[in-house]
Amino acid sequence: MSEHAPPSPDTEGPTSEEVLESGRLRRAFVADVLAALHSDDTDSVQTLVEQLHPADIADLIEVVDAADRDALIGALGAKLDGDVIAELNDWVREEVLRLLTPADLADVVTDLETDDAVAILQDLDAEDQQEVLKAIAPEERVAIEDALTYPDDSAGRIMQRDVVTVPEYWTVGQVIDSLREDPDLATDFWEIFVVDPQHRPIGTIRLSWMLRTIRSVLVSDVMQREQTLIPAAMDREDVALRFQKYALISAPVIDASGRLVGVITVDDVLHIIAEEAQEDIMRLAGAGDADINEPVRDAVRSRMRWLVINLCTAVLSSIVIGAFADTIAHLVALAILMPIVSALGGNAGTQTMTVAVRALALNQLSAANAARIVWKEVQVAFWNGSALAVLAGGATALYFHNPCWGWCSGLR
Amino acid sequence: MSEHAPPSPDTEGPTSEEVLESGRLRRAFVADVLAALHSDDTDSVQTLVEQLHPADIADLIEVVDAADRDALIGALGAKLDGDVIAELNDWVREEVLRLLTPADLADVVTDLETDDAVAILQDLDAEDQQEVLKAIAPEERVAIEDALTYPDDSAGRIMQRDVVTVPEYWTVGQVIDSLREDPDLATDFWEIFVVDPQHRPIGTIRLSWMLRTIRSVLVSDVMQREQTLIPAAMDREDVALRFQKYALISAPVIDASGRLVGVITVDDVLHIIAEEAQEDIMRLAGAGDADINEPVRDAVRSRMRWLVINLCTAVLSSIVIGAFADTIAHLVALAILMPIVSALGGNAGTQTMTVAVRALALNQLSAANAARIVWKEVQVAFWNGSALAVLAGGATALYFHNPCWGWCSGLR
Numbered sequence: 098m099s100e101h102a103p104p105s106p107d108t109e110g111p112t113s114e115e116v117l118e119s120g121r122l123r124r125a126f127v128a129d130v131l132a133a134l135h136s137d138d139t140d141s142v143q144t145l146v147e148q149l150h151p152a153d154i155a156d157l158i159e160v161v162d163a164a165d166r167d168a169l170i171g172a173l174g175a176k177l178d179g180d181v182i183a184e185l186n187d188w189v190r191e192e193v194l195r196l197l198t199p200a201d202l203a204d205v206v207t208d209l210e211t212d213d214a215v216a217i218l219q220d221l222d223a224e225d226q227q228e229v230l231k232a233i234a235p236e237e238r239v240a241i242e243d244a245l246t247y248p249d250d251s252a253g254r255i256m257q258r259d260v261v262t263v264p265e266y267w268t269v270g271q272v273i274d275s276l277r278e279d280p281d282l283a284t285d286f287w288e289i290f291v292v293d294p295q296h297r298p299i300g301t302i303r304l305s306w307m308l309r310t311i312r313s314v315l316v317s318d319v320m321q322r323e324q325t326l327i328p329a330a331m332d333r334e335d336v337a338l339r340f341q342k343y344a345l346i347s348a349p350v351i352d353a354s355g356r357l358v359g360v361i362t363v364d365d366v367l368h369i370i371a372e373e374a375q376e377d378i379m380r381l382a383g384a385g386d387a388d389i390n391e392p393v394r395d396a397v398r399s400r401m402r403w404l405v406i407n408l409c410t411a412v413l414s415s416i417v418i419g420a421f422a423d424t425i426a427h428l429v430a431l432a433i434l435m436p437i438v439s440a441l442g443g444n445a446g447t448q449t450m451t452v453a454v455r456a457l458a459l460n461q462l463s464a465a466n467a468a469r470i471v472w473k474e475v476q477v478a479f480w481n482g483s484a485l486a487v488l489a490g491g492a493t494a495l496y497f498h499n500p501c502w503g504w505c506s507g508l509r
Numbered sequence: 510m511s512e513h514a515p516p517s518p519d520t521e522g523p524t525s526e527e528v529l530e531s532g533r534l535r536r537a538f539v540a541d542v543l544a545a546l547h548s549d550d551t552d553s554v555q556t557l558v559e560q561l562h563p564a565d566i567a568d569l570i571e572v573v574d575a576a577d578r579d580a581l582i583g584a585l586g587a588k589l590d591g592d593v594i595a596e597l598n599d600w601v602r603e604e605v606l607r608l609l610t611p612a613d614l615a616d617v618v619t620d621l622e623t624d625d626a627v628a629i630l631q632d633l634d635a636e637d638q639q640e641v642l643k644a645i646a647p648e649e650r651v652a653i654e655d656a657l658t659y660p661d662d663s664a665g666r667i668m669q670r671d672v673v674t675v676p677e678y679w680t681v682g683q684v685i686d687s688l689r690e691d692p693d694l695a696t697d698f699w700e701i702f703v704v705d706p707q708h709r710p711i712g713t714i715r716l717s718w719m720l721r722t723i724r725s726v727l728v729s730d731v732m733q734r735e736q737t738l739i740p741a742a743m744d745r746e747d748v749a750l751r752f753q754k755y756a757l758i759s760a761p762v763i764d765a766s767g768r769l770v771g772v773i774t775v776d777d778v779l780h781i782i783a784e785e786a787q788e789d790i791m792r793l794a795g796a797g798d799a800d801i802n803e804p805v806r807d808a809v810r811s812r813m814r815w816l817v818i819n820l821c822t823a824v825l826s827s828i829v830i831g832a833f834a835d836t837i838a839h840l841v842a843l844a845i846l847m848p849i850v851s852a853l854g855g856n857a858g859t860q861t862m863t864v865a866v867r868a869l870a871l872n873q874l875s876a877a878n879a880a881r882i883v884w885k886e887v888q889v890a891f892w893n894g895s896a897l898a899v900l901a902g903g904a905t906a907l908y909f910h911n912p913c914w915g916w917c918s919g920l921r
Contacts (some may be wrong), residue, residue: 120750120872129876151733152754160878178791184754185872276720286717287699287758291732304716307700308688318645323562338532341783342564342569342596345775346699346758361776364756367782371753375867378793382863383856389868389882396885397892400860402851404897412904422841426787429834432844433827439848440823444795448812451794456801457788460532465539466572470801473808480809485816492824 105222111143122156130157134168142172147368155184158193159390170196179209188390191220199225204230211258212365215244252336253329255369256350256359260285262292263316265299270312272302287346287362291320296325297473298349326351329358334373338460340366377458381451383407414439430497437489442443445481449474491505522559534568542569546580556583567596569887570605571802575909582608591621594629601801603632611637615644618653622695623670624777627656631666665741667781668771671695674704675728678709682724685716699758699774703732708768710736710856738763741770746785750872752778789870793863795819826851842909849901857893861886 116126125147133141137474146154154176161169170177170193182205194202194217201454206214206229218226218241226245227426230238240258261282263272274290276282290306300320310319325343327336327350331503339345340363350359379387385399399493418425418435455469458461461468528538538557545553550599573581582589582605594602594617601891606614609749616642618626630638630653642650651703652670659665673694675684684701688694701719703712712732722731737755739748739762751757752775758842762771791799797811830837830847837843868874873881 120747120754121875122877124876150653150755150880152756159873160875161568162881164630167606259718273720276717277723282721283714284721303697304720305688305696308685308716308720309696311689318794335532341779342532343562344564344779346775363758363779367753367756367775367779368781369872370782372684372784374783374790375871377787378863378867381790381794382859384860384863387860387864388871389864389873389878389885393885393888393892396889400857400889401893401896403860404856404893407852408858408897408901411849414848414852418848419845420843425844426640426838426841429838430846432837432841432847433834435844435847436826436830436851437820437823439851440826442820444816445812447794448796448799449816451790451796452799452801455790459573459783459787459800461801463533463572464536466574466801468666469574473801473805475807476805477812478807481813481816484813486815489820 104299110149112148113153114151116149116153122153122160125280127157127160130169131165132155134165134172134278139174142169143174143176146173146176150185151178151180154181155186159186159189163192166192177205179205179207179213179217183209183213186388186390188222188392188395190217190387194221199228200232202229207233207237211237211240211244211359212255214241215254219245219249235358247329247331251329252331252333252350253325253359254363255333255336255365256327256329256361257283258359259286260349260357260360261286261289262296262357263289265291265293265315265317269307269310269314269319272307272316273312286360290349290357290360290417291316291358298326298351300324301349303346315383320492324349326453327361328353332368334458336361337366337369337373341370342460351415373458377454434493441485441489445478449478510555510725511767513570522556522561524560525562525565526869528561528565534565534572539569539572540857543573543577543582546584547576548593551584551586552612554581555586555588558585558588560569563590563592564596567598569602570597579608589617591617591619591625595621595625598800598802598900599632600800600804600807602629606633611640612644614641619649621654623649623652624667626653631657631661646854659741660747663741664739664743664745664762664773665771667745667748667777668739668741668773669695670771671698672761672772673698673701673767674769675701677703677705677727677729677732679728681719681722681726681728681731682725684719684728685724694860698772702761702769702772710738710763710769713761715758739773740765745781746870749778749781749785750772751780755870785870789866793866846905853897853901857890 111126116123130142130145133139142349146157149157154173158166158169158181159175166189177193182193185193202217206217207506209217214237214247218229221229230242233241244254244256244258261276263275267275268320287302287304289302290298291302293299299318300322301324302320306319325339325345325348327339327348329350329352336348339348340361347360347362348356352358359377375388376386379385383400383403385391385396385402387396387399389398394430417431421431452474453462455468523538528535542554542557545551545557558569561569566585570578570581570585570593573827580603585593589605594605597605606804609617614629618629621629626649630641634698642654645653656670673696675687690819700715701714702710702715703714705711710725712729713736714728714732718731737751737757737760739751739760741762741764744758748760750758752773759772761769761776762773764770788798791797795812795815795901796815797803797808799808799811803811835842864886865874868882
């Protein structure tokens with residue numbers, strides 16, 4: 098969430114509107130960049146990307162293929178800053194980081210807020226991580242090392258350490274003056290946290306409330322005491338659910354003793370919600386943590402795992418069918434009807450499973466309503482099963498001119 | 510995103526922490542509420558829910574079954590306000606709205622911000638909608654009717670109309686004074702929009718920037734000129750992608766002539782991202798727009814549709830198998846091996862389809878990289894297909910003691 102200086106009006110590069118079409122890079126623009134790259138025209142590349150938002154530069158790096166990507170990264174030079182790298186897709190980021198020296202990386206990381214810096218560093222192997230950390234200024238390094246002590250995917254990893262805090266006996270005027278005077282403060286924040294002498298959060302002030310209040314009012318009279326506190330060890334998926342449920346913009350993160358140690362802001366949560374939904378979808382489809390940027394090698398491996406499990410379950414079906422080999426030899430219609438039974442059974446199961454998995458992910462399914470939901474699914478299964486049995490059974494009886502077969506097939 | 514008054518310290522009801530366990534209602538708490546309901550003890554119910562956040566009251570209404578729900582809604586009385594209804598799951602909300610009179614509904618809707626009011630009213634049938642609108646104060650009514658003229662699921666439906674705007678020649682001090690003096694202004698906002706004399710947005714000021722700047726500085730010197738403008742007709746899914754991509758907190762909505770007509774804030778976008786991901790998952794599983802709160806009747810109907818399509822495709826497979834009935838009668842092993850071929854083919858297809866569908870939903874797949882992605886999927890299919898063919902073929906040859914069968918089965 099860092100600030101981008103407005104472009105000076107005399108730059109020549111195309112603006113975002115000329116480059117984007119319904120949120121995606123125009124094909125013609127990508128072609129222009131590739132043409133400039135292929136003729137080694139670094140200046141043209143730099144002019145083309147000049148006015149782009151870091152997120153769009155990240156898209157550009159993702160969209161070109163691996164061969165052009167190396168050249169593009171070379172040509173981007175200083176435009177490839179921390180903000181661009183923080184926006185990159187995980188798979189592509191890994192590739193880009195491999196091309197940077199530890200010293201380059203340290204420069205990139207130093208510009209970022211702690212949470213983005215941690216997101217980049219946590220994917221490096223231990224040795225590279227140490228080397229980059231050594232090249233970072235001590236103060237920033239301590240913050241990053243501290244964040245890395247929290248478990249993967251916990252609130253402690255995604256929080257920012259720069260929090261604006263005030264004591265409750267201050268007035269609104271004192272808060273505004275202190276904000277104006279302290280040059281080291283974060284530039285972007287949405288809420289101010291009120292803390293007690295032990296640095297425990299006791300209230301929140303939204304900036305809009307403070308701006309609408311006259312200077313003499315006490316902080317304790319503007320603040321909202323109801324707060325959603327996030328323990329630093331909380332899983333990021335739970336953090337995202339809290340933000341959704343209570344419509345939070347930012348939330349204070351506390352350590353085990355209740356002291357305020359950081360803040361999580363909603364822009365980071367947007368990414369988490371999208372990533373967690375992506376993870377759920379991909380795992381339901383047995384495609385690992387894939388997306389289209391996953392390299393062939395990793396995609397083969399992650400999908401293979403699920404296909405092999407599938408092979409084993411399919412072999413189980415085959416063994417069952419094998420036990421009835423003699424019957425099938427006498428009555429081939431059984432083999433003909435098999436796919437209908439397995440397809441419908443499989444799909445009805447997938448429907449119920451998906452609804453249940455999502456309800457768990459969204460915290461909708463709990464001990465308090467589990468029995469009711471199971472009973473609902475039983476009813477749905479009964480009605481759909483009955484209707485399809487009549488349909489498939491009737492069709493079978495007509496087709497084979499044998500009412501008994503229809504009846505048996507209908508019963509499944 | 511409305512403000513909740515802090516509870517007075519002398520209330521007796523349990524606090525959120527006592528009621529919730531990892532974000533879900535404790536089973537014991539729900540049991541307490543049900544016990545009070547069953548003994549017609551309205552006062553106890555009111556005391557129990559006294560300190561709950563509207564989102565938690567909505568959860569409580571969702572979690573009890575249909576029979577208790579009517580009684581609960583009666584017992585909640587004034588606690589069942591617009592904020593609670595806005596938080597309800599779509600299916601449950603429909604049920605609750607049926608229990609309220611148009612006059613009650615008008616009261617509820619009047620308390621809400623336009624976007625939440627529209628979300629509730631748009632689901633009513635035309636007649637009820639008119640009746641509720643008639644009972645709402647004219648000013649509010651015009652805003653709601655205006656919102657309803659925008660297409661379903663467009664930015665115009667989800668935006669708020671209360672926008673804080675200032676001209677660029679004002680100073681920071683003038684802005685702060687006007688915020689303090691205007692009692693009609695929205696309480697919760699995160700950014701102020703700078704407009705030209707035609708009311709077109711020309712810049713954005715984050716409140717934190719304004720608080721950190723001295724009073725004499727001009728608005729035009731604090732504002733950021735780079736903005737992401739949202740046309741009112743834009744689909745809400747595209748709006749959500751813009752928020753994610755550019756880490757926005759709020760964004761100005763413009764009409765066809767470029768005038769500022771509203772603002773969309775990130776808390777509404779959180780819900781959209783979650784809902785759209787839910788929709789994608791459910792449609793991939795052929796379960797319609799389901800969730801666990803969908804009534805049995807609707808669930809049967811929406812899932813049946815997909816199961817019938819499935820029945821038809823399964824019949825196609827059966828017809829193909831039927832064409833080889835004589836061969837199968839001679840060689841039953843073919844019938845035994847069938848599920849392996851169909852299971853692996855189906856699952857590998859699902860993996861590729863899911864990756865592609867998600868990439869389209871997240872704006873990652875475009876004309877610029879389509880060829881590369883297709884080529885990647887072909888390679889993955891080749892390697893996984895070859896490996897599984899060797900595995901399944903080898904196992905078949907060993908099992909049936911017939912290398913030729915293994916070879917043919919391996920070839921698929």
